[in-house]
Amino acid sequence: MTDANTPPHAFFLPRSGLEDLFQILQSDGYQVLGPTVVNDTVMIRPLESIAQLPQGVSDRQDGGFYRLVDGDPELSFEFVVGPNGPKNYLFPAKLKLLEFHVGNERFELDAGQPDVPKYAFLGVRPCELAAVKVQDRVFGVAEPGMFRCESETWYTLARRQALFIAVNCTRPAGTCFCASWGTGPRATEGFDLALTELRGGFIVEVGSDRGQAIVGRLPTREPTVSELELAELKLERAAEQMGRRLETGDVKELLDHDLEHPEWDKVAQRCLSCGNCTMVCPTCFCCTVEDSTYLADENITRTRYWESCFTHQFSYLTSGPERATIRGRYRHWLRHKLSTWWDQFDMSGCVGCGRCITWCPVGIDLTEEIPRFREGGHAKAENTTQSRGT
Amino acid sequence: MPGQNVDTLRRQGKLKIAAFKFTSCDGCQLQILNLEDDLLALAGATDIAFFLEARRQAPSPPYDIGFVEGSISTPEEEERIGQIRRECKTLITIGACATSGGIQALRNWADVDEFCRCVYPRPEHIETLATATPIAAHVFVDYELRGCPINPADLLELVSATLAGRRPNISTHSLCVECKRSGYPCVMVAQGKPCLGPVTQVGCGGALCPSMNRACYGCFGPMEQPNMASLGRWFTSRLGQDARDMKRMLRTFNGYIEPFKQASDRYEQEEQRSKEQ
Numbered sequence: 019m020t021d022a023n024t025p026p027h028a029f030f031l032p033r034s035g036l037e038d039l040f041q042i043l044q045s046d047g048y049q050v051l052g053p054t055v056v057n058d059t060v061m062i063r064p065l066e067s068i069a070q071l072p073q074g075v076s077d078r079q080d081g082g083f084y085r086l087v088d089g090d091p092e093l094s095f096e097f098v099v100g101p102n103g104p105k106n107y108l109f110p111a112k113l114k115l116l117e118f119h120v121g122n123e124r125f126e127l128d129a130g131q132p133d134v135p136k137y138a139f140l141g142v143r144p145c146e147l148a149a150v151k152v153q154d155r156v157f158g159v160a161e162p163g164m165f166r167c168e169s170e171t172w173y174t175l176a177r178r179q180a181l182f183i184a185v186n187c188t189r190p191a192g193t194c195f196c197a198s199w200g201t202g203p204r205a206t207e208g209f210d211l212a213l214t215e216l217r218g219g220f221i222v223e224v225g226s227d228r229g230q231a232i233v234g235r236l237p238t239r240e241p242t243v244s245e246l247e248l249a250e251l252k253l254e255r256a257a258e259q260m261g262r263r264l265e266t267g268d269v270k271e272l273l274d275h276d277l278e279h280p281e282w283d284k285v286a287q288r289c290l291s292c293g294n295c296t297m298v299c300p301t302c303f304c305c306t307v308e309d310s311t312y313l314a315d316e317n318i319t320r321t322r323y324w325e326s327c328f329t330h331q332f333s334y335l336t337s338g339p340e341r342a343t344i345r346g347r348y349r350h351w352l353r354h355k356l357s358t359w360w361d362q363f364d365m366s367g368c369v370g371c372g373r374c375i376t377w378c379p380v381g382i383d384l385t386e387e388i389p390r391f392r393e394g395g396h397a398k399a400e401n402t403t404q405s406r407g408t
Numbered sequence: 409m410p411g412q413n414v415d416t417l418r419r420q421g422k423l424k425i426a427a428f429k430f431t432s433c434d435g436c437q438l439q440i441l442n443l444e445d446d447l448l449a450l451a452g453a454t455d456i457a458f459f460l461e462a463r464r465q466a467p468s469p470p471y472d473i474g475f476v477e478g479s480i481s482t483p484e485e486e487e488r489i490g491q492i493r494r495e496c497k498t499l500i501t502i503g504a505c506a507t508s509g510g511i512q513a514l515r516n517w518a519d520v521d522e523f524c525r526c527v528y529p530r531p532e533h534i535e536t537l538a539t540a541t542p543i544a545a546h547v548f549v550d551y552e553l554r555g556c557p558i559n560p561a562d563l564l565e566l567v568s569a570t571l572a573g574r575r576p577n578i579s580t581h582s583l584c585v586e587c588k589r590s591g592y593p594c595v596m597v598a599q600g601k602p603c604l605g606p607v608t609q610v611g612c613g614g615a616l617c618p619s620m621n622r623a624c625y626g627c628f629g630p631m632e633q634p635n636m637a638s639l640g641r642w643f644t645s646r647l648g649q650d651a652r653d654m655k656r657m658l659r660t661f662n663g664y665i666e667p668f669k670q671a672s673d674r675y676e677q678e679e680q681r682s683k684e685q
């Protein structure tokens with residue numbers, strides 16, 4: 019959260035200061051979550067030390083393709099987003115909601131408040147911060163201090179306590195297109211601290227009072243003019259080097275009017291309906307709730323799981339899934355991200371992180387799909403009625 | 409009425425369960441015994457009536473639930489499954505053999521007489537069908553538990569759901585959903601391993617193979633609406649698989665179930681065409 023009273027001011031943190039930062043976070047009782055390499059992939063995981071950061075590692079990303087490669091050995095953040103992110107902690111994929119039991123001839127609740135850890139996200143990227151902002155609106159915590167009845171308890175609690183130490187992207191991946199949405203490669207809001215990595219250390223920007231308090235305990239110095247200029251230059255170049263681009267101006271209009279465009283059939287030939295794109299998307303919020311019991315025991319556990327609009331269960335009504343074809347499901351997905359999200363939340367459901375492109379097992383790429391809808395569509399006026407799933 | 413719920417739970421407490429074996433390796437029945445910690449609770453909550461692997465005596469039918477393991481591979485089995493269907497109010501097939509024909513269904517693409525001559529010194533004593541087929545090819549099946557072997561937790565869930573009068577929480581979507589929920593890195597995208605997860609039904613208990621940094625083998629059979637052609641195109645054009653690899657990958661535990669069967673047949677034809685050239 020950017021505090022309007024905090025003057026924009028930058029510091030320089032020498033590389034060795036990263037260790038101090040880590041110590042401060044730990045001694046303040048945060049669980050530090052940051053990038054580390056797991057099975058050839060940069061994943062966000064709880065970190066015990068900064069030695070776990072992927073030092074000297076870079077990534078190559080393309081449709082359905084991700085490889086780690088050697089990077090500059092002196093840099094700790096030369097890769098960008100992997101398949102998971104803050105969503106996995108703020109909105110966990112599997113979460114026990116409550117327990118109840120049958121007693122005194124009725125259901126009795128056994129639940130208390132969830133015990134939510136204090137998370138510090140280290141190395142969170144600008145597109146992720148933008149995605150957190152989207153989920154803030156989805157889960158009803160957009161206005162701090164306000165708690166609506168539809169607010170999501172775990173999300174709200176985790177979100178209020180969480181600390182965001184962002185790292186600006188000086189080298190975007192092949193599937194990144196945050197610049198098209200203006201959500202990156204530089205973080206402008208939503209962080210407590212934002213770092214820009216240079217060889218010798220980091221330019222540190224402060225985004226909140228909490229961030230200010232931490233900077234006060236770090237071994238920082240004033241940055242030199244050339245350090246500031248170098249950081250600026252790197253971020254400018256990153257914006258120019260985006261691996262993908264999306265013309266966003268007309269996209270809602272486009273998808274609202276071309277419900278019967280032949281491209282939907284073509285992409286449905288390729289789509290596996292596997293659900294990976296929704297699982298990795300940092301804004302997707304769908305979930306399902308299951309009650310489970312154990313044999314004749316009278317305790318009931320209610321658990322929430324991430325759900326995907328690509329499964330049958332998602333829209334299963336009395337006699338089958340409402341969206342019975344892969345075409346219908348892909349169309350629903352893409353339209354939700356880029357069009358109906360505006361109707362629902364007055365914002366885009368896409369922040370340009372590129373995850374759905376990289377982690378689609380067959381490399382379906384929304385930045386390639388959208389231009390196809392601009393070509394050879396149907397007459398617009400005929401297709402404005404909402405057609406059903408199939 | 410909440411009070412009635414309690415009564416329902418109690419009244420249904422003694423489900424009479426039986427397990428029957430056809431052509432199989434016994435692995436699925438063994439999974440029930442592997443429940444160990446839960447076995448006594450299971451035996452307490454239900455009446456396990458007929459279960460040759462665990463008990464000698466066989467109380468008489470009818471049974472509330474009959475679990476059937478194995479495929480139909482002999483004339484005797486063809487007869488027996490009809491009888492069992494009549495004895496079970498609910499018939500549930502467990503495991504790849506019962507739900508798809510299993511590994512022995514590979515004979516369906518070969519000459520069984522020739523196998524018999526190769527393997528047995530006195531082939532005339534062997535009475536077998538030319539094919540091994542899933543139970544559902546012979547009688548009506550109420551529910552399937554997939555897997556080679558089944559996940560014992562699924563079986564427990566099914567019994568628990570039946571006792572409580574609720575729908576079982578058993579999903580039919582892709583393994584990928586579970587793989588991502590569990591937070592595993594994707595072995596296909598990040599390492600180029602041909603993973604059957606996108607066309608395979610979830611169920612192995614948290615994406616077992618990807619959790620071990622391996623590609624999914626498809627033990628749980630096809631998911632609800634698999635796109636075989638698209639995954640096949642990606643495997644062959646990007647991940648270095650040829651038609652023979654594809655055929656072999658699909659013809660394992662669940663080779664004889666659609667749409668794995670149709671896809672493997674297509675790759676077989678393609679393989680033959682490329683040999684002829």
Ligand code: SF4
Binds near residue numbers: 370374
């Ligand atoms: S739709 Fe794709 S690119 Fe956009 S935010 Fe979601 S995962 Fe990222």
Ligand code: SF4
Binds near residue numbers: 301328351355
């Ligand atoms: S409907 Fe689909 S695209 Fe939309 S938030 Fe849910 S899972 Fe994501």
Ligand code: SF4
Binds near residue numbers: 292
């Ligand atoms: S677009 Fe890709 S990731 Fe999404 S469901 Fe289809 S195949 Fe899976």
Ligand code: SF4
Binds near residue numbers: 294585594596604606
């Ligand atoms: S490892 Fe396999 S199951 Fe997991 S997401 Fe990748 S393709 Fe799907």
